Amino acid sequence: MRDDAKDISHFYLGVKDLFEFPRDPKEAIELQKKICSFVITEDYCDIEKVRLIGGIDVAYKGRGAKEGCAVALIWDRLTGETVEAVYVEESINFPYIPGLLSFRELPIAIKAFDKLSLKADLWMIDGAGIAHPRRLGIAAHFGVVLGLPAIGVAKSRLIGSHLSVPRTKGSWVPLRQNGEVIGHVLRTRSDVRPLYVSPGHKVSLLQSANLVLACCSRYRLPEPTRLAHQLVTAKVHSN
DNA sequence: GCGACAG
DNA sequence: ATCTTGTCGC
Numbered sequence: 001m002r003d004d005a006k007d008i009s010h011f012y013l014g015v016k017d018l019f020e021f022p023r024d025p026k027e028a029i030e031l032q033k034k035i036c037s038f039v040i041t042e043d044y045c046d047i048e049k050v051r052l053i054g055g056i057d058v059a060y061k062g063r064g065a066k067e068g069c070a071v072a073l074i075w076d077r078l079t080g081e082t083v084e085a086v087y088v089e090e091s092i093n094f095p096y097i098p099g100l101l102s103f104r105e106l107p108i109a110i111k112a113f114d115k116l117s118l119k120a121d122l123w124m125i126d127g128a129g130i131a132h133p134r135r136l137g138i139a140a141h142f143g144v145v146l147g148l149p150a151i152g153v154a155k156s157r158l159i160g161s162h163l164s165v166p167r168t169k170g171s172w173v174p175l176r177q178n179g180e181v182i183g184h185v186l187r188t189r190s191d192v193r194p195l196y197v198s199p200g201h202k203v204s205l206l207q208s209a210n211l212v213l214a215c216c217s218r219y220r221l222p223e224p225t226r227l228a229h230q231l232v233t234a235k236v237h238s239n
Numbered sequence: 240g241c242g243a244c245a246g
Numbered sequence: 247a248t249c250t251t252g253t254c255g256c
Contacts, residue, residue: 058246060247096247098244105246127245137245158245196245 018145019110021103023094028103029134036136038144044202045121045149047211051078054120055224056112056142058105059232060092068092068105071232072112074120075224077215082227086115087235098158101127102138109142122149122203124212124224128158129198131175131183143201150200151208152183153225157196165194169216172209184209188216195220 061067073085094104128137129152139152160175175183183198215222
């Protein structure tokens with residue numbers, strides 16, 4: 001199937017299924033198995049022209065972790081400025097289960113996304129892209145549902161193995177499961193724990209690593225994700 | 240059966 | 247993710 005055909009995944013899978021979030025973990029896994037076939041892991045856009053990059057981060061209030069808060073923002077990598085940022089709250093019921101994070105955080109993430117008036121060229125999401133048991137981490141799920149380019153930026157490993165990463169900024173080694181390369185372990189700052197970067201949707205393995213690196217200045221996390229996290233944390237602490 | 244396990 | 251203080255270092 002051509003990329004162009006896959007691009008209208010909404011038509012084949014049905015909008016109803018794509019925006020559905022089962023309460024039952026087993027149903028969630030079955031849904032992942034269906035949606036993962038629509039993920040595109042190839043060069044899809046000219047990364048040189050990717051200027052507006054979106055970032056989303058979710059935080060929780062209290063120990064019950066029932067109240068979720070999220071910030072979605074759009075960052076302009078040419079000016080280095082945040083062009084727009086929105087904040088939303090929503091009760092979260094689905095528990096955290098390794099491999100099913102999107103069923104817990106994607107609903108509120110989409111709620112925040114919908115509140116934005118501007119459009120980003122590409123999105124960076126906290127968590128895995130295709131570096132996931134069923135190749136559908138939250139970044140891939142997000143990308144397919146919204147039909148937009150997305151990259152998974154995780155601070156720790158979900159699956160896969162890799163060799164040690166050279167200690168200098170910009171170094172990376174492939175993250176693989178069996179023989180398949182599912183992402184890159186990227187050092188975004190010298191002598192600082194590396195990031196686990198993997199394509200979410202409509203971007204390749206190399207584009208993902210290069211874009212994330214291009215968005216890192218003096219911090220471990222790329223600006224879109226770092227700023228979103230900074231805003232939710234501040235918002236949660238003040239309210 | 241025993242660990243591992245994004246946020 | 248969240249509960250939590252100070253502290254070492256560029």
